[in-house]
Each structure stands twice: as structure tokens, then as C-alpha cells.
Amino acid sequence: MPADLSQFIDLHLLDSFEVILLGFIGGTLSGFIGSGGAFFMTPGMMNLGVPGVIAVASNVAHKFGKAMMGSKRHHELGNVDKKLGIFLILTAFAGNSLAVYINDLLVTGHADGHGSSGSAAADLYISLVFIIVLSLVALSILRDSWKTMKEERGPSRTITKYLSRLKLHPMINFPIADVRISLWILLLVGLATGYLAGTIGVGGFIGVPAMIYIFGVPTTVATGTELFLAMFMGAFLASNYVYLGYVDIRLTMLLFLGSLIGINIGAYGTKVVKELYIRLVTGIVILLCVLSRIIAIPMYLRQLEYLNFNPGWDKYLNQTSKAMLFISGLSGVGLILFNVFRAYRLRNRIRIELETAETPAAES
Template identity: 30%
Template sequence: MQFFRYLNHFMVAGARAHAQWELEMSTNILKSRKRLLILGLLLLPALIGGICFAEDIGNALPSFLGGKSAYGPSHYSTMVFLASILVGLCAGLITGCIGAGGGFIIAPALMSIGVKGILAVGTDLFHIFAKAIMGSVLHRKMGNISVGLAVTFLIGAISGSTVGGYINRALYDKNPVLSDAFITTIYVFMLGFLAFYALADWAKTARKNTGAAQAGGSSRQAEEIPPVGQALQKVNIPPMLTFDEGVTPGGRRISAIFLVLCGFIVGLTAAIMGVGGGFLTFPMFVYGLGVSSMTTVGTDIFQIVFTAGYASISQYAIYGFIFYTLAMGMLLGSLIGIQIGSIVTKVVHGTTIRAFYAVTVSAGFFNRACALPGKLTKMDYMSLSPGTLKVLDTIGTVGFFVIIIIFATWVFYSFFSNLNILRTEEAH
């Protein structure tokens, strides 16, 4: 039980750190006219193609390539493009409002609207890469980056991304249904774990009636080296890297092998799930390796740009597993959503926010859990009637989007109904 509590603490810290990165990228883009112009130029083809010509293009393509056959890449339509904006918006609202977890619903949501799993992963990775490039603040953070740690970490991250991308493509080449089943199974376990602890956390908070204590989780990072970090830093396996000279006299030292291993895990996870890897880097560095939070933040931003860029382009883009128009739709939606979500936290009760987070993550888990029997039945691992599978799929998809839309409606209602209060706070 202690292990699972530590794991939950580990994942929550990572999710919050990644949410902070998302907010920073969004703010940097929206506050720059130049970056907004670039975004507009990128979105223009997507808007024109998605709204005006999507159906004609889809009908003109062969039945497999871009068509609607069972095992072909996902079909494209105006509705799918608009749904991608909604997906990005809702993910942004969750990330901004709760401060964690919004990115976990993107791939399941895309798969629910008809996008094949490997395309959902590749598209999500490319959307993260586009956001990282456009909103990058590396020039401001360079003083917080340990170049030795970053480069060594990227050796592992690039290797892991290569392996993860190969696994996804190999499974898709063997059987597209197997690929979907594999990705769906991973999300069932991941979202199930998050949902369980989110519900437990909300129930505990509700009982104590300490809603305002939401921000008092464990996002504060002490500069003391955690026990695991202390143990790893005592291992003397060359080459040894020195870092955090500005935090500890003489700095701290750790074996490069641990950096490479952590990078490999992050890259593998990013390439398989399409989540960028940022939610793992932060807790790995702080809790696992004993790196200061200041150095970790700068290095995390650095690695997301390269890990997401390498994985999305070399492992998915060149093989045709990215919907660029959907990526742009998600980027547009998330930029708006995360800003509104972060503002709403000033006027809503903390317990309510935790409740909605628990419900939305649970909805993502329920959606993938309902989809999994269909994948397993097609693989002959289960035997369920077509009618039963259709009911499960409908319940999972409709239930998921109903909950997400209710959450989005609540956030927008909270935002507009408290607009005067928010303006007053902004003025002060």
C-alpha cells in the first residue's frame, strides 16, 4: 500500500508540473502577436480543408488510404475536425482548472471519434511538439538547464522513443486491431489508476471539508534530496555527472547510467502513449535522482521539445501516422481552454474542482474500458455478440462526451457568471 501511495504522489507531482508547462506555453503563444500570426497561418489550411472540402477529399480517396474501411487509417470529416477543437478545449480546461491530467484524455477522446490508436498517439505528440516550439521559453530558462544532464537524458529519451514508435508501428503492421487493443489497454490501466486515486482524494477532501486546500497538495518541492535520490547518488558508476552547483556547494553527482535509463522510460512512454513525457520527467528527476526543482524545470522544458519533436516526426510523421489538421484543431482548443480553466480556479471551490477532475478521469477510464471488449473480440480473445459490443461502445462514447461537455459547460458558466469578480481581481 505504501508503494502505491508513493506512486500516486509521484504521478500527481508529474502531472501538475506538466500542467504548469502547458499553461506557460499557452501564455507565451497568446501574448505574442508574431506567434499568433504563425498559428493563424498554420490553422488556415486546416480550417479551409476541414470545413469546406473534408467530405469531398474523403470520398475521393481510395477505400483504404484515408477511407472508412475497418482497418484503414481513420476517416476525416468536418465533424472530426470540429471534435478535435472540442477535445483540445476540454483537455485545456481540465489542465488549467485542475492543474493536472488534461492531456490523458486526448488520445482516448480521439479514438472515440473514430481516429485509430496509432494516429491518435502520433497526432497528440505532434500537437505537443507544435505547442513546445511555438511557446518555447528556452532562452529564458537556459540558466536553469544542466547541459550534461539534459544531453545524457536525451540519449535515453531518443532511444526509448525509437523503441516505442517501433512497437506501435509493428503492432499496427501486424494487425491494426491489435494496435488499438494495445494502446487501449495501456490507457485502461493508466486512467484506472489515476481515477481510483482521484476519487479517493476527492472523497477524503470532501470529508474533511477542506476544499480550499487543493493547492496545498505536494507541488512544493523541498530542496532536500529524497531517500531514493540519496541512494542513487551514492552509486559510483562512471561516467559521473556533476549538477546543481548553484544549489549545493560543490554540486551533486550521479551516474550517467541512471539518466539514460530514466530518459529511455520517458521516451518509451511518450512514443507509445503520445503524452510528451513531461509528466514523468519532473518526478523522476526530483524524487528519483535528487535533482533540484529549479534545474528540473529547465531541463524538463528542454527535453519535451526534443523528445516530442523526435518521436512525432521520426516515428510517426514520416510513416503517415499524423493528422496535421486535427493537431492544429487541438492546439487551438487547448490554448483557449487552459487560459479559461486557470482563471476559473480563482472563483470556484476546491472540493468541486477535485470532484470534476475525478469524474472526468473516471470517464476516460470508463470509455476505454467499454471499448476494450470490442478490440479483444475482434482478436478472438473474447466472445461477445455484436449487439452487446455496440451497446458497450455507445455507452462508453456517449457517457464520456456527456461528462466532458458537462464539465466544460460548468467551467464556462463559472467563468462568465463571475466575470465581474475576475475583472476586479485583474484590475488589482
């Protein structure tokens, strides 16, 4: 059943700027980390009063266009294993459909459940999935960084080795990634990636680590293949959500305005910031995003009548959650921008100094 027009928020100038800022922060983090960005944009839009399902749907449509551009670039660099992508797509679509079905059911089936708010159940569900998944991702990134600092070693191969010993037939060869993977593991990872992409819009946070840690795929190929997968998942999910009327195309466009500039700045940031710091910043920013979502949970529980407190508090909870989210995003992006502009200024200063300097006696 298509969504109600009243569920779309009125976009004022300030709201529009906030969405552009969300896109910029998400895009910068995405360019810096290599994947993700939705982990910031989806809750950010929810804090602006956009219902969870519309935030996810608009973000998914945005991701479709963004992944298309990224996948094109990675394809030119030879980082896309299309065969691996196609195998993952098989079940990712099933995961996408499952996610869309659950979200739609929670929005349209609210009358039989708790509360009066149409989107509260979906908001709570999306927030809970968000908190569980991203807490695990953030903690594992921080753990990895901590180990790198202490022991100086690369990503763990334990799961890859264990699964390669299991040999769950049929095994499939992927020549570009140079790995051999069981079909069953592939389908399972595809399903999980598709489900999370459809539910919270961050399939890449599962897809990329799964390809690296479970399949043993090189990092660059994992990122390129995930973008290839994200392009198809984005198209599939966007068409599903558009069919149900949940995509707010205005939000999608505003996100593009910020994110496509941010991606270039974030990617530049990776050149001037050490990899360890990239991982640390990513882990901390994600953890703060999770905290921001945790703060919003009592609000949804009250709307669903599981908790009983003064509705006037909703405003404060939402403001605190929003502030926490923006603080995390802005501090992460601030750190990236600080390094980017410092390097940029240093480079320009060196250039000017060199251009005005006397030619040294570079005798040879």
C-alpha cells in the same frame, strides 16, 4: 511501411467540431494541471473511429507545437533546466523509438495474429498501457490530495531521500534544479518517459512526477523541463510517425484550434481555484478517462477474436465509452469554466462598482 490512406477517417463538420472540442477540453485541462491533456485527446479521437496509432501520432505532432510555445514561455521565466533535459533526451529517444516500433509492428503485423482489423491489436495495446499507467497516476494524485486534506503536508520526499542515500555513481549535478542525480536513474526515467510519450502520448505524466518525487526537482522547474523535453520528443516522434505515414495533419490542426485557447483559460483557472481542488479534479477526470477506455476494451478483444459477441454491440460500447469520456472532460472543464467566469464576472462587477462609487474619506 507507410500507412494506408484508407485508415484516415472522413472528416465531416460534426467530427471536426468534436475534435476541436477534444482539443479545447484537453487544452483547458492541460493549462489547469500544468501538463497532460493527451490523456483526454488520444482516447477521444479513438472514440471517433480514428485508429489508435494515428490518434497517438497526430496528438504527438500537436504536442510538438504546443510544447514549443510552452517551453519558450517557461524558458523566459527561468524554469527550464536544459542540462537535465538533455540527459533525459538521451534515453527518451530510445524509448520513443521502441514505442514507435511496437505500434508499427502491431499495425502492420496483424495478418499473422488474431482478427481481421488492422488497428485492433494496436488499439488494445495502447488502451491497456493507457489504463495501467493512468490508473496509477490518478490514484496517486487522489491519495496525495487525501493526505493533504488529512495531514496537510507537501509531496513525499521518501524516494528522493532513499535514492540520494544509495549514491549510484556517476552522480551528476544540475545547478538550475539544484539537485544531484545518478546517471542510471536519469537514463531509466528518460527511457520510461520516452516510451510512454511514444505509446500513449502522455510522457509528461511520468516525467513530471518522476522529476518531483524521484529527483526532488522543484515543481515549476519540473514542468518547464518536461516541456523542453516534450518539444524534442514531440519533434522526434512526429518525424518517426510522419515517416511511417501515421500523422493525420488535419486532426493536429483541429486539436490546435481548441487546445491553444483552452490552455489560456486553464492557466487562468489555476489563479481562482485552490490547489487541492486542482489535484482532486485532475485525479477524478483521469480516473473517468480510464473507465471510458476500460469500456472500449471488449470491443478490441472481439475484433481480435478473443471474445465472441454480437458485432452490433461494438457501436454501443463505443458510444458508452465516448459518452463517459466526454462526461468526464466536460464536467472537469465545466468546473474550471464555472470558476473562471465567476471570478471574471466578479472582477468586472467590482470594477464597475468601484468606478461608479463616491471617493471615500480615505484620510491619512
